[in-house]
Amino acid sequence: MANYFNTLPLREQLAQLAKCRFMYSSEFADGVEALKGKKMVVIGCGAQGLNQGLNLRDSGLDVSYALRPEAIEQKRQSWKNATENGFTVGTYEELIPTADVVLNLTPDKQHTSVVTAVMPLMKEGACLSYSHGFNIVEEGMKIRDDLTVIMVAPKCPGSEVRAEYVRGFGVPTLIAVHEANDPKGEGLALAKAYAVGTGGHKAGVLMSSFIAEVKSDLMGEQTILCGMLQTGSILCFDKMIEEGIEPGYASKLIQYGWENITEALKYGGVTNMLDRLSNPAKIKAFDLAEELKEIMRPLYNKHQDDIMSGHFSHTMMEDWANDDANLHKWRAETAETNFEKTPAGDVEITEQEYFDNGILMVAMVKAGVELAFETMTAAGIIAESAYYESLHETPLIANTIARKKLYEMNATISDTAEYGCYLYNHACVPLLADFMKGIKSDVIGKGLNVDDNGVDNARLIEVNDALRAHPVEAVGAVLRGHMADMKKIV
Ligand SMILES: NC(=O)C1=CN([C@@H]2O[C@H](COP(=O)(O)OP(=O)(O)OC[C@H]3O[C@@H](n4cnc5c(N)ncnc54)[C@H](OP(=O)(O)O)[C@@H]3O)[C@@H](O)[C@H]2O)C=CC1
Numbered sequence: 001m002a003n004y005f006n007t008l009p010l011r012e013q014l015a016q017l018a019k020c021r022f023m024y025s026s027e028f029a030d031g032v033e034a035l036k037g038k039k040m041v042v043i044g045c046g047a048q049g050l051n052q053g054l055n056l057r058d059s060g061l062d063v064s065y066a067l068r069p070e071a072i073e074q075k076r077q078s079w080k081n082a083t084e085n086g087f088t089v090g091t092y093e094e095l096i097p098t099a100d101v102v103l104n105l106t107p108d109k110q111h112t113s114v115v116t117a118v119m120p121l122m123k124e125g126a127c128l129s130y131s132h133g134f135n136i137v138e139e140g141m142k143i144r145d146d147l148t149v150i151m152v153a154p155k156c157p158g159s160e161v162r163a164e165y166v167r168g169f170g171v172p173t174l175i176a177v178h179e180a181n182d183p184k185g186e187g188l189a190l191a192k193a194y195a196v197g198t199g200g201h202k203a204g205v206l207m208s209s210f211i212a213e214v215k216s217d218l219m220g221e222q223t224i225l226c227g228m229l230q231t232g233s234i235l236c237f238d239k240m241i242e243e244g245i246e247p248g249y250a251s252k253l254i255q256y257g258w259e260n261i262t263e264a265l266k267y268g269g270v271t272n273m274l275d276r277l278s279n280p281a282k283i284k285a286f287d288l289a290e291e292l293k294e295i296m297r298p299l300y301n302k303h304q305d306d307i308m309s310g311h312f313s314h315t316m317m318e319d320w321a322n323d324d325a326n327l328h329k330w331r332a333e334t335a336e337t338n339f340e341k342t343p344a345g346d347v348e349i350t351e352q353e354y355f356d357n358g359i360l361m362v363a364m365v366k367a368g369v370e371l372a373f374e375t376m377t378a379a380g381i382i383a384e385s386a387y388y389e390s391l392h393e394t395p396l397i398a399n400t401i402a403r404k405k406l407y408e409m410n411a412t413i414s415d416t417a418e419y420g421c422y423l424y425n426h427a428c429v430p431l432l433a434d435f436m437k438g439i440k441s442d443v444i445g446k447g448l449n450v451d452d453n454g455v456d457n458a459r460l461i462e463v464n465d466a467l468r469a470h471p472v473e474a475v476g477a478v479l480r481g482h483m484a485d486m487k488k489i490v
């Protein structure tokens, strides 16, 4: 099997990368109809498998789980997830031949072996679905000609797929039909119904391609979504300790800080997040973010280049072949960081204080969101998709850190995202070493020590104009306009 993207001529690569259309709610008027009465069999019951299955069932669809024999015999977590939630569980042989739609929700590493095992069991003309296009795009998996192949990719962790659905909302979702596998021309109808079943249509659905999804998903998760939050947590915590801030306070400010400040981002973009600061603090955060952007831009470019060329997937697949040695080593190292080992103190921090004492965190989020957006769009990814993969999803990842720090984030995201997050972190921590030497507790831990909040009018106007003029703000305002059902979290 070869990297499918790399086999395409350049103009086809560009056309696939640019494939992305926002779908209007009227296009979902048929709801889940195309899947009503059809048997949906999910393989794997982990982060996406369990949570998508719960939503689909609550949307009136017929969902069951096919697990590998050892998971059933040993009553593993996947078996518990499915049975404790009242789902029917069976082996591939028992359930796959009855399935109209098979949802492959196993880790990307397993896709080739899982799909190879289930394909011969699938009935003629059935549908195979993915939530990430890695197997098709980066590994070049070939699927039986009679099968329809679709992708329904929630732009968010599985836990939030469920939490947002329960709140009456959903998460932005990319759907695609693999053009080589749409023999009955029903792929789009099935993907749309599936997106409705998970609640995705309430937040926004983009009709895209497997390629655009993969190249944007990998970029978002490695940089702003997970990598930047991991690096920011580690650096901000260590700096606060160096500056004499009480460890329990420092731990709490970061653990819950990302969630609090990015909630403002979710509602009103980068502009609103910075508007939550006093005028002097806003100008400080803006200047810090400009500096961070200059330092980190080459790193963002490198991640995008390595994703486009296939270098990233190649090196990760080498680690797969080596029993995930690097992934396991880096996971263990993360557990040993000071931030991870210091429990949040029993101290009151108001919502506003997270902004006032977390100016550097605000600057890191601004820099990361804008850089990820700029890098993705420069590489041919459409603005709407880049927005979901940078700005909109950051709060959804921040929610996982609030639950149980970096451990929870890395446990909830896919192994692919976790691997890329560590790669970014290893490069970004040393890159920011000199920058961090100049940082004091006025921007992380204590807040600005100013006698009055006066600022130069001309400078404030310049900063406000620059914030509002960034292209992520323009597309964000339009997309958020379609999110009427969005619910408040903090
Ligand atoms: N994590 C997320 O939030 C997101 C994930 N995705 C995509 O969704 C897909 C699933 O990822 P994710 O939910 O993180 O996966 P998880 O790691 O959470 O879950 C994996 C599930 O697959 C089962 N599994 C593992 N290995 C095998 C195997 N060899 N054969 C059969 N079953 C196996 C596991 O059960 P057991 O070991 O007990 O058999 C477990 O139930 C991936 O394509 C990912 O990129 C997309 C968006 C977000």
Ligand SMILES: CC[C@](O)(C(C)=O)C(=O)O
Binding pocket: 154, 155, 156, 157, 158, 217, 220, 221, 225, 226, 397, 412, 413, 414, 416, 417
């Ligand atoms: C951000 C990581 C992700 O792409 C996701 C939750 O959307 C993943 O692969 O887990």
Ligand SMILES: [Mg+2]
Binding pocket: 154, 155, 156, 217, 221
């Ligand atoms: Mg993703």
Ligand SMILES: [Mg+2]
Binding pocket: 132, 217, 218, 221, 414, 416, 417
């Ligand atoms: Mg991903």
